[in-house]
Amino acid sequence: MNPASYWLDTAPPFIGSSPEPVSGRYDVVVIGGGFTGLSAARTLARLGVSVALLEAGKVASEASGRNGGHCNNGLAHDFSATAAAHGIDRAREMYRAFDAGVDLVEEIVRSEAIDCHFVRSGKLKLAAKPAHFDSMRRARDVLAREVDDDTAIIERGDLRAEIGNDGYHGGLLYRRSAMLHVGKFGQGLAGVAARAGATIFEDAAVTAIEELAGQYRIGTIRGTVVADKVILATGASQHGPFSWFRRRLVPIGSFIIVTEPLGENLARDIMPGGRTCTTTQNIGNYFRLTPDHRLVWGGRARFAMSSPRSDLKSGEILQRQLRAVFPQIADCRIDYCWGGLVDMTQDRLPRSGTHRGMHFAMGFSGHGVQMSTYMGDLMAREAVGQDVANPWRDLDWSAVPFHFGKPWFLPFVGLYYRAKDRWS
Template sequence: SVVLLEAGRIAGEASGRNGGQCNTGLAHDYAELARRIGAGRAGAYYRAYDDAVDTVERLIKEEAIDCDFVRCGKLKLAAKPEHYDKLQRVYETLRGSVDPDVQLVPPERLAEEIGSSIYFGGLLQSQGAQMHMGKFAVGLAGAAARLGARICEQAAVTGIERETGRFRVTCARGTLHASDVLIATGNSTQGPFDWFRRRLVSVGSFIIATEPLSDVTLRQIAPTRRNYVTSRIVGNYFRVTPDSRLLFGGRARFALSNPKSDSKSGRILEEAMLTTFPQLAGTRVDYCWGGLVDMTADRLPRAGQHDGMFYSTGYSGHGVQMSVHMGQMMARVMAGDAAANPWADLEWSAIPGYSGKPWFLPMVGAWYKLQDRLH
């Protein structure tokens, strides 16, 4: 007997309106991560992301979810010549250990992949995919309901109390008793989640979408229709949508998402888009929006148990694939298979001086921008 308590609407927040990139590979410099934590652990984490994309694709096929899913590959673009040197080291480390399909795209071949002159080569991870997240999430909810799950929207959790052998969960729509509880929320600013709020930082991510572009223009700017991400700390991500728009996103500003903040960020993103693709001068931007990403200090997910409850969260901008995969993995963990959790060996300390309100974001943003200029 499974009940899902959703504070708002299914996929109503960032989970249903993000960039739709479903990528393999960690968001880290893999060579550096392997050096720091060991090749074995780094490889296991990398494979978890590969497995996550496979999980998404399997569920889409099994449940016949119409969400424009396509395997297109992710191309990480070197924003500086020295970034390409780092990508070469990552390529060599990956190729020799966990990803034999990874490819290095040298500067002289980059025009085959993208119609922009501001990058210096790239790293192509061919298993990445893209999809329409709103369609996917609603389709996934429908599949869960068909299999017997009860989905309660507008049911924000207000209290969780331990009782003998079970939990008493109070929400906006009433009270229920459960033998097990899985906390699967990310950036909740309300409810009894203080322990998680001290460990998760809410960071705004913002997106613009252009008017539909001609086939000629699309062949010029994105001939291979990959998922594209840039190598800067405060970088951008972009792709072409099935209705021929360029979806262009990024941190833009280290601020939370609200209508005023989204508008400011949209203007910054439009400037970055035109720097990347000057040929889009005069192109109309039809949409601009934002949402919150749940970041951990090291940008790795966290999953396990706290106070008798299970949890999985902290996907740090990669929840498209990892949240879906961890739903499957945590079901196995809750059924007794503790080894199914790929993040079980990670400690998770509270962030010093932090209680859930990210007062330090402007300073962090300024520091990251300085690092981008210097390195």
């Protein structure tokens, strides 16, 4: 079993990284080379702005290259609850930003000819309990009335056309959702940004940021650059001078296994609908097929950070879950198993604004493939003074109580959600 991300293992690597020492002066420096940073760098370079991107490791090698490959519309949080907290107009604006995020990913893929198997597959949320399906019906009524009539309820009796398992109680379909090969998208986006003029430095971890007379001096392990503006796109970063953000984000491990190629017939047997699927439990699963007919099966198997040991333990749990849902493929080989860190906020809404004059966008809470791409583009425009409508502006973002950077409380959070899943 390969402990690497299937997406990164099957994508052509980015070869446009600058071998020079990190030095010079740029209009904008982007820190972080996931989808947020790469999208920002692409937009800035296309606007004719001089831009350097500093990435600690390789581009798209953290969450952006290690996720489930779902590019879904819809909020991570319940729409009615979001409307109750922020008002219906703001909730609509937030919801529509996800629609726009999926549209932007599609537009980039088409206009830049990035070969990454983008398909408007639709997303199917599966009810694990009868009560969850009742809530789903109510949620769909609200969505259809207020913001998204491109959704549909799938009755239990009709689920066989979607999924080869009779255990779910119904589903909610989001037709605007999509899927893509995130490794090929990430490497492609880096290539596009570099060709447009962005200088991309890999293996250039940022260690210090100083403000001097209206400019920023950014120190890395390979040298120092100066910039007028800085965009922070560091996701769930666990290193570098970002402790203000670490106190506000909870880095939660999410884990994925990928089967051997199953063949077209068996793949169609387990997922005839060919959609991205998620389940309704708090500690549920997310899954989809790949173009070569593998099953990508993910979940928050354990409330732990990702590490080689933790990923393997989580992989065993995921394999048991997979066998229970799809006994048809109980004997299949597992070819890949990996994990990554989700940059979770307490209310599962992203955050974006300025901190010490630097622009930031993060906290995508497991719904970031589309939103990170969208917010990277938006922050780039904001940084050059364009008037943009940031859907996450002005949201309160207090530090998580008793969280000083290392999430010592994760096992307790896990216990809480396990109990919730049992009783609700």
